[in-house]
Amino acid sequence: AQSVTQPDIHITVSEGASLELRCNYSYGATPYLFWYVQSPGQGLQLLLKYFSGDTLVQGIKGFEAEFKRSQSSFNLRKPSVHWSDAAEYFCAVGFMEYGNKLVFGAGTILRVKS
Amino acid sequence: SAVISQKPSRDICQRGTSLTIQCQVDSQVTMMFWYRQQPGQSLTLIATANQGSEATYESGFVIDKFPISRPNLTFSTLTVSNMSPEDSSIYLCSGAGNYEQYFGPGTRLTVT
Numbered sequence: 001a002q003s004v005t006q007p008d009i010h011i012t013v014s015e016g017a018s019l020e021l022r023c024n025y026s027y028g029a030t031p032y033l034f035w036y037v038q039s040p041g042q043g044l045q046l047l048l049k050y051f052s053g054d055t056l057v058q059g060i061k062g063f064e065a066e067f068k069r070s071q072s073s074f075n076l077r078k079p080s081v082h083w084s085d086a087a088e089y090f091c092a093v094g095f096m097e098y099g100n101k102l103v104f105g106a107g108t109i110l111r112v113k114s
Numbered sequence: 115s116a117v118i119s120q121k122p123s124r125d126i127c128q129r130g131t132s133l134t135i136q137c138q139v140d141s142q143v144t145m146m147f148w149y150r151q152q153p154g155q156s157l158t159l160i161a162t163a164n165q166g167s168e169a170t171y172e173s174g175f176v177i178d179k180f181p182i183s184r185p186n187l188t189f190s191t192l193t194v195s196n197m198s199p200e201d202s203s204i205y206l207c208s209g210a211g212n213y214e215q216y217f218g219p220g221t222r223l224t225v226t
Contacts, residue, residue, distance in 0.1 A: 032213055043206060043219040044157075046115075051213060090156060100145045100210040104157045 002027045004093050006105035013081050014113050021076040021108050023091030032094035033074040034102070035065055039087045047089075050074065061085070086112045116141050116209045118218035126224045127197055134193045135221045137207035142187040145210040148180070151220070152203045163190040163207075197225045 003026045013019050025031060032051050036044040048059025055067040065076045074091060091105040117140040127133050137146065146163040161169040161182055169182035184190040194201050204220040 034215070036217075044217040046214065046216065049214060094213065094215070096213060100213065100215060101147070101159060101162070102157075102208075102215055103159075106156045 002031075002093060002095060002103050004091055004103050004105035006089075006091055006108050008108045009106070010109045010111065012111040012113060015083050016080050019076075019078045019081045019085070019110070021089050021091075021110070023074045023076065023105060024072050025074065025091075025093045026072065027093060027095070030069070032096060033065070033067060034092040034094065035059065035063070035074075035076045036090045036092060037061075037087050038090065038107075044090065047076070081110075081112055083112045083114060086110055115214070116143055116211065116216045118207060118209055118216055120205075120207060120218040120221050122221060123219065124222040124224075126226060129198050129225055131197055132193055132195045133197065133223060134191050135205055135207070137190045137192070137218055139188045139209040141211075143209035143211040145215075146184055146190045147208045147210065147215070148182060148190070148192045149206045149208065149217075150203045151206060157206065160192070160205075163192075194223065197223075199225045201225050 005024045034049045035047040038044050047063050050057050050067045058064050063078050088107045088109050090107045092102045119138045121136045148160040149157040151157045159172050160175045161171040163182050163184040165184045181193045202225045206220045208215050208217045
């Protein structure tokens with residue numbers, strides 16, 4: 001069965017430090033991969049996506065992610081974190097043969113300390 | 115991208131009652147979905163809302179509990195029926211097109 005693993009439930013980084021959030025998936029074919037961010041009391045905002053092509057994708061708010069097929073990973077990175085990045089981040093995998101359905105990871109809560 | 119609105123944004127309901135949540139998309143999307151996000155949890159897909167036909171439910175979700183309608187390409191409703199405190203969650207709708215999926219702000223439901 002398809003699954004998405006975000007091994008880190010909470011991560012705390014200092015403002016200005018770099019960030020990497022991990023995401024691994026289990027799926028037989030090449031999936032469509034997404035990162036969403038959810039601020040407290042807010043809906044989900046799409047940060048970036050990977051469908052095909054260049055395995056390093058750029059997103060909004062200075063985020064990027066790299067697809068590594070050999071590791072079944074799609075880790076999210078940001079070189080310098082801002083206090084406003086504190087939120088919960090969800091990795092999701094899309095299965096287009098099942099009609100664009102998304103399976104979400106458990107989420108990683110990012111705390112930024114000043 | 116699509117802009118998705120939901121009504122109501124939040125509600126407090128008594129057990130045994132039902133609540134209907136509305137979802138409106140500002141442009142035509144090929145697919146619409148309903149998700150549930152229980153407190154402190156990730157999102158779980160409830161069903162795919164199919165235009166003009168019965169929704170397709172995921173394992174663990176049934177039509178009698180979560181009836182869904184989608185009369186046209188830009189509008190869908192989810193009803194949470196015969197509510198219990200375990201139904202207290204955020205319910206989100208989404209619209210998908212061109213392999214991208216956009217989410218509404220969610221409806222925060224508390225059942226007392």
